[in-house]
Amino acid sequence: MRLHLLAMGLLATLAACAPIPMSEPPTRRAMAVGERPAANLVAGCVANYRADTDYFPDKAAFAYSAQLRVEYHGHWKRVTFRPSVDTREVLRLVLVQCGTPPPKLGPRDTLVEIPVRDFATANVSLLGASELLGIDDRLKGVPTRNVSIPAIAARIESGETIPIYAAQHGNGEQAAALGADLFFTFYSAYPDANIHPLLKRLGVVSAPQADHTEPTPLGRAEWIKYLALFFNLEKRANQLFDERAARYVELRALTANVEARPLVQLGYPESRDEWSQAGGRNQLYRMIEDAGGRHAWHDNAIAGSLTYAPMEKLFDRAAGAEVWLGNFMPGAADMATLRRDHPRLTWLRAVQGGRVYWFDAGKVGPFANSWSDQGMTEPQDALAELIAILHPELLKPPAKQRFIRKIPGGAA
Structure with missing residues (x-):
């Protein structure tokens, strides 16, 4: 692992010399929402906020993840991340529907306006989930040029998605230069390797990603719901996860009595x-x-x-x-x-x-x-x-x- 990080760190240093093309995120348009929305708003902002309206009729819950929990509060969600590794840190992300007022934040809360318009990631694990959720066209930055997903590889080749050579743990300066709404960081078991404190000082909104330290495969797979929360795509994520979990359980039963x-x-x-x-x-x-x-x-x-x-x-x-x-x-x-x-x-x-x-x-x-x-x-x-x-x-x-x-x- 140390040799890998050293090599990727060198690539990050070299790549930092190259300019990162800047682009404005898509414009959010205001939309009137009824008193009882039939679905989550996946694009745009609320134009007629009502305090008594539930803006997230499609909800997710974490049944397998040992690290994630989510609470819904009408027009905002709170995601709590308690790492399986002993970093003695608890992170909370407050996801607020665009066009509605933010709640009072606690000292450990990070405010994220949703639905996110574009994003970058320092963890390649999110690439497959991005494609499944249909948000790979919002992907501004990835940690490497080499990916196995043809649609994302094509975006990299065309320059629509920028390889930032983040050595998994992330490159703060390049993340800031991208100007994306949100940057998903790789969460390390070694606190000194985590860059979310640096990103906060740089004014970059970031979210940790730690599927790799889940104790179960289905707990790891539930991180697709985590990604979906930032885009109001809970309904789609639930469907994708449930299909895969059902097949996993079916296969697991084959070996139960061997x-x-x-x-x-x-x-x-x-x-x-x-x-x-x-x-x-x-x-x-x-x-x-x-x-x-x-x-x-x-x-x-x-x-x-x-x-x-x-x-x-x-x-x-x-x-x-x-x-x-x-x-x-x-x-x-x-x-x-x-x-x-x-x-x-x-x-x-x-x-x-x-x-x-x-x-x-x-x-x-x-x-x-x-x-x-x-x-x-x-x-x-x-x-x-x-x-x-x-x-x-x-x-x-x-x-x-x-x-x-x-x-x-x-x-x-």
């Missing part, structure tokens, strides 16, 4: 001496369990990431894992390359048996693939692929892997 549960090791070699992996409360481990597997770190209570150095420390628990599931860093092209670059890993049972898989199918560039861009909103597809790997007797693999790639080359 007795043989393969041991799975998650993570990747960050360097020749360090191993990085998700903590035992991360949603990827829950997906392994839901797919009929088990993992060696069930007693670990961390929702973020862990680093082991020297790398041999992981062998105490993981050397006997039948399957190795790599994530984040791009995987090796083949098993021969993996063994050449990391000879110590040939001790792993998964490497010896040729059962090494990686979340990098559909790779379009460094750290850019279908899982990074679309995995948040499609946990049911990733679960299906994982079940087919761990229990092929229960589910056949899809004709084309969307998220998980088997490292070719076979056993040693």
Whole structure:
């Protein structure tokens, strides 16, 4: 992770020298709204505010997320974000319908006028959700030029969406230069890496985004509702989430009673001496369990990431894992390359048996693939692929892997 951030930080520094084209956000027009609106106002401002009117008949609620809650108050919403990681911070966002008066704000409240007209993100996880919600045409800035979603890639190519090389955690100066209504920041487990305090000083309205530290896949997928709140698109988000959650639950039921549960090791070699992996409360481990597997770190209570150095420390628990599931860093092209670059890993049972898989199918560039861009909103597809790997007797693999790639080359 540290090497990745260093490399992306260098790109951010170089990119900061290039001018960011400025453009005015779309003009909001005032609209008369009835006493009992039939739907949320997805464009424009209220022209005839009434204090006793509920301007959000379409509402969302978070049933799975461990970090998010939302309250509705007629013409405004309050979103509370309590991070799963221990940063000792609680953030509150007050979303006020355009054309209505703001409520009294507390010291931790951030005011956001909605519906948001345009936005930028430092987290590629939101790209797939943006396309599903139909708001990718409002996307002014993304953290990288390489994305797996054709419509957004086309916008980048045409210059309508600007790559700001935000190193996931964000680039404050470029975020300010974009002039977007809202900037979604990547929320880090390391407080010093979070840039929302800097953005506030720069006058940039920002919102944290931390799907990656949810303890369950469905909790992570609910972040599409979080994005929708800023655009009054709760009805659409509820429909999208419910469809995916129903399929996930259906697939999970396939493995509920399996007795043989393969041991799975998650993570990747960050360097020749360090191993990085998700903590035992991360949603990827829950997906392994839901797919009929088990993992060696069930007693670990961390929702973020862990680093082991020297790398041999992981062998105490993981050397006997039948399957190795790599994530984040791009995987090796083949098993021969993996063994050449990391000879110590040939001790792993998964490497010896040729059962090494990686979340990098559909790779379009460094750290850019279908899982990074679309995995948040499609946990049911990733679960299906994982079940087919761990229990092929229960589910056949899809004709084309969307998220998980088997490292070719076979056993040693």
